[in-house]
Amino acid sequence: MKSKKIVSLITTAALAFGIISGCSSSKDGSSGSDGKQVIKIATQSPLSGGSATLGEAIKLGAQMAISDQKKAFAKKGFDLQLVPYDDQADPKKGVSNAQQIGSDKSILGIIGHLNSGVTIPASEIYEKNQLAMISPAATATDVTDRGLKVVNRICARDDFQGPAGAEFAVNTLKAKKIFIIQDKTAYGSGLAEAFRDAAKKLGADIVGYEGITVGEKDFNGVVGQAASKKPDLIYFGGVYAEGGLIIKQARDKGLDIPIMGGDALDSSSTVQIAGDSVKNVYLSSVAGDVTKVEAGKKFADAYKAKFNKNVESYSSYGYDATGILLKAIMSAIDKNDGKLPTREAVSQAVRTIKDYQGIINKVGFDDKGDNKFAKVFIFKFDKAEYPAVQQKAISK
Amino acid sequence: MNILEVTGLTKKFGGLYANTNINMNIEKNSITAVIGPNGAGKTTFFNMITAVYKPTSGDILLNGKSLVGLKPHQVTKFGIARTFQNIRLFHDLTVLDNVLVGMHHHLKSSWVGALFQMPRTRHAEENAKKEAYRLLEYVGLAELLNESAGNLSYGAQRRLEIARAIAAKPKVLLLDEPAAGMNPKETKKLTDLIHDMRTKLDITIVLIEHDMKLVMEISDFIYVLDHGEEIASGKPDDIRNNPRVIEAYLGKGAVANG
């Protein structure tokens, strides 16, 4: 009996010890290796899970911006660092990470999240900590409509992207009968609904509005239903993992009509999954084609050189969002006589940015935190190659 | 006076008759044995009485009230408790807890009462524990009250099953091969215990047993089953010499050959 007790005690102790030794990393890091004061920028995006490619792009974009400006900050006596957090696209994890971020006083701002569903609860925590957040990708209207002071985004809202896509589909592509598929996530549903309402207003006939399950591979049921309705366009609100397969299965069913999607299809993975079927696929993106502008080309080359990866749609937005945050921090430092600014000062400085020239487009925040200059770009895949060809840029 | 009456009891599994038209009248405060070769349908018979199986046809009356269609726990409430051929104790519970479970249906202790520690519940629990302890003393397991039931020896487990069954305050107690696997000495003690339960606790006992010595010694009346049918019944002496019984046990020709 006794020995059993001791065994159980030892096991528990060992486990506890394992845990404790595992996090012997002390968060104590107010001063850097060479005595400089540390400023940390956190990213929160899914680094694992179904939208990891997009989340990774945000992180790498931020990393790029930070290494670009490390020197400028070093001159002022600050050591600039990146702390990437993985929110796993899970609201609970996002909030828990947000609490940890809030507790690390050297973090002055957050780049993220990708998913609106995570952004909304996590931003409540940022608000409490007066931590500036700039999202490169959260498109749901509720993100900024709650009127939080610290929440900003540089991408277009769903009620801009959806209608912009609808406008293009109905007026440019002349689609009369549209079949809509969405993935039953906050992102996919929000976008698809906005698209549907706008397309209806423009006079298109919505012949079907169906949901699919994220993570599945066989969408033949829904695609078959679409085929039987004989639409002139299929719209998909969702992410590339399912989007790529829907494109492929639609083409197998002989549906050679245009298929359109949102910014989450704007990824190399779409092409990888759909293969040749990706031809004649359109997508609306809140991030433009970097290779269209000189600065963008440079960025893409530098990105490729640094990470050995091609740029994804959100790479440049991650870069820009970080750039804005760093600019705001810099101006807050200057205002504070070269000393470390408060979080509050930083979030105020972010909101006052009215004219920042990003890689592709300008950024200026309105009083809700939305980007006044946000644009929606329409792309088309002409061949099985990423990135797609930009067709049109729509501004408000 | 008959406490338990069984009329035309039949159980069919698929196309197979496990019990066919069994009729029994069991007198109050008697010891009745049900015997028969392996596979004769004795346990099936017990299972029908305790509502583990639903009879295909026939009726079971306890004090004139039908038990057919009741749930097993309701049968226990009516006054029938049992032990099992392959011992079925609550292995991870203590010996005393096993007996306390036996008192389940008459213990006045609701879970709401337990939650708020109502005096009535506490009182009932205290008394139950004391009585359970006495029962353990009665079957000779008092020293082991805090032991897990699964750790007991075979003989002790059989006795605990009996104690647990008595705790349910049954009118009729069904014992399924209580002496199986016991040595003669243990069997002797068991015999005493069964007698004692009948006289002191006023319980009617029905048992299935293969140990003929035990059966002949304690039974007031014996029923013999073979292939699911009742082939004989009577006092121990009648059964001992019944040719059909001998045939059933030893096979055809055994009687003729002597």
Place this chain on the structure above:
Amino acid sequence: MRKLVDLFSKNKKAQLLLFIVYVAVSSLSLILAQQSVVAFLLLLFSILLLYFLKLSTKAKWIIGLVIVAVLIPFSASQGQAYESYMDVATLVGIYCAMALGLNIVVGFAGLLDLGFIAFFAVGAYTYGIFASAQASKFLHFGHFPLSGESFWIFILIGGIVAAIFGILLGIPVLRVKGDYLAIVTLGFGEIIRIIFNNLDKPVNITNGSMGIASIAPPKIFGIVIANASQFYYVALAIFLVVVYIVTRLEHSKIGRAWKAIRDNEIAGQAMGIPLVKTKLIAFAIGASFSGMMGVVFAAKQTYIDATSFTLLESTTILVMVLLGGMGSVPGVILGAAVVTILNLQVLTEVSNWLNQLNTNGVISIPDALSPAKMQRFIFGLLLILFALYRPKGLIPAKNQKYDVNKLKKSTTKSVFVEPQVSNDKKASGGSEI
């Protein structure tokens, strides 16, 4: 050495002294080094040490309460990481209560439930719908959102609604046994999740996949509870109620009945235990704990959608129960605490640390190996190892021991006869009758 250990394990005073020193040191180090997660965990660890001390149960409870309710919040409150620590501690409380609920179903009654998170979802949605503008989308009377003061009633309502769901699930499901039960409950959990994720049409009840935002935070005496440090006390209070209920029930008639049908269903029935009723009570009570904490969760997050209630969550709670020890109340609490802290604090911390090393160029670890992603791997490994080598968990379940002397002093007349004469001591050895 062994002697020393023995001596120490008997000496109450020495133990208590050492314990006090330990608590003092760990809380002091937390006060001084606020950013140190280690100090925080060491302080939490003291609760476990306390459990193993040779003290009376009452004393343990008092000391434990002081540590949990005063010392931990106070020590942590001295720095910036306060809210972060309290957030983790709140989630530990939430998961402990849920794990204790599942423990009733799995540990006591032996019914493997793989869809337990559904009840959590039910609780969360119950509060979420009425404490936000969502309810006005399908109810055309009343004024929504309800104010934060309703939160306290909703803890009860959430528990009751979840219990009703537990019974609704139980009635059909209890006709199946063992493995089948596991798979049916799994299916049930998925159905609930899919329905919550889709119920924006034909009637918009849950707002579908868009989730419910802007849920009103609780309010009491005009104070709005919005910080993790405040929620901590809410979670702690419910957790204590849950612990009280569980320990009371475990040693009552219903607790014995649960364990009896777990060990042997047929014998349990034969002893007069109504199977369906007993199992349904287990489902209902287990579910109600989950539902109550669901309400707290919704209020804490201020936003809920169906992604928080996946199968992985159900399995996580099962891991907590198994890791701690099925049927063992202290074990399950420990299991829940370990898994939650591992998940939210340790894995994230270690990932960040490795990342730091990576960016500083000290070591190079591929991103795929990041510990934050290894949740399934770690859980899977824990499940297998514990099932194989320690199926009874970290702190195995113990049976309540009865005091013989108390039982002997009988004041009432027994309904059974007085002991037989043949009750000699030898016989009780069990080898013979």
Place this chain on the structure above:
Amino acid sequence: MLAHIIQTLPQVIVDGLTLGVVYAVVAIGYTMVYGILELINFAHGEIFMSGAFIGTTVLLILSSVGFLSSVPAILAFIIIIVIASIATGFLGMGIERVAYRPLRNAPKLITLITAIGVSFLLQDIVRFIAELKTGNYIVSAPSLFNEKIHLKTSSILPQFGDALFKSSFLVVLIVAIIMLIVLDFFVNRTKWGMAMRAVAQDRETASLMSINVNKVISVTFFVGSALGGATGVLFMVQYGSIDPYIGFILGIKAFTAAVLGGIGNIRGAMVGGLLIGLLEMFAAANLSTITHGAFGAEYKDIFAFAILIAVLIFKPEGLFGKAVVEKV
């Protein structure tokens, strides 16, 4: 409405069969193991997934050395499926040996929990390898069979629409049917099959009859897992995109199929799988038509689970199984 449903029926049947045969073969793995050990091998879905990944790996290696272009696709396919099924067969055997055998006399609950553990472990190991090699755990494979086939079902009945599918559908269907026939022969006509059935009936008696029970269980796991792995390859060939999490929900649906057909009954599992596949596809294609848009295709999974629950409650022995009475 009815006209529309009938018109799409041929296509629904073709698509439903594709999914159905996958369910059917995976269901057999569940049913075999359950029949012999009374254990729901939760990890079986992951074995299926591993098969898909092993197949993809072999395919990618073959194509990188230029083997693919030099031989007909069907030959490459046979090589891939054989390698994948042997590998997963051994994987299944290994899992049984390490995780299940030591627990054969332990409570069911414990074994079931181990099975869930194995399933998690496999998911994460595969995820890890995939991410390490490709940077993304969603892996796409080059398609082997791409010709489109137009089935003129409208010529049979004028109300029918035409069905369209890829040649991979035929490959999947034919290979699955071959596997089912071979398995049926194996179980009912060979010595090992007989031993398997004997062990499933009564393990103790079988061991008394000088059957090596451990060996029989190992063989069962090997055969079941090899089938599962091979189905993974079929899945990969048909859909072209796989991830480490495809096995879990698919596994549960396949288990549903096994229960529907009567667990322990191999032919029942086949029929159950096809039924579930067809029903699911029918639900996805027609639910919103039938309910006038109130419930859409997103409710199709509820169908699978509702069927499972209904079958377990009202006919736990399944469509083809026999009722078992517990011995007391």
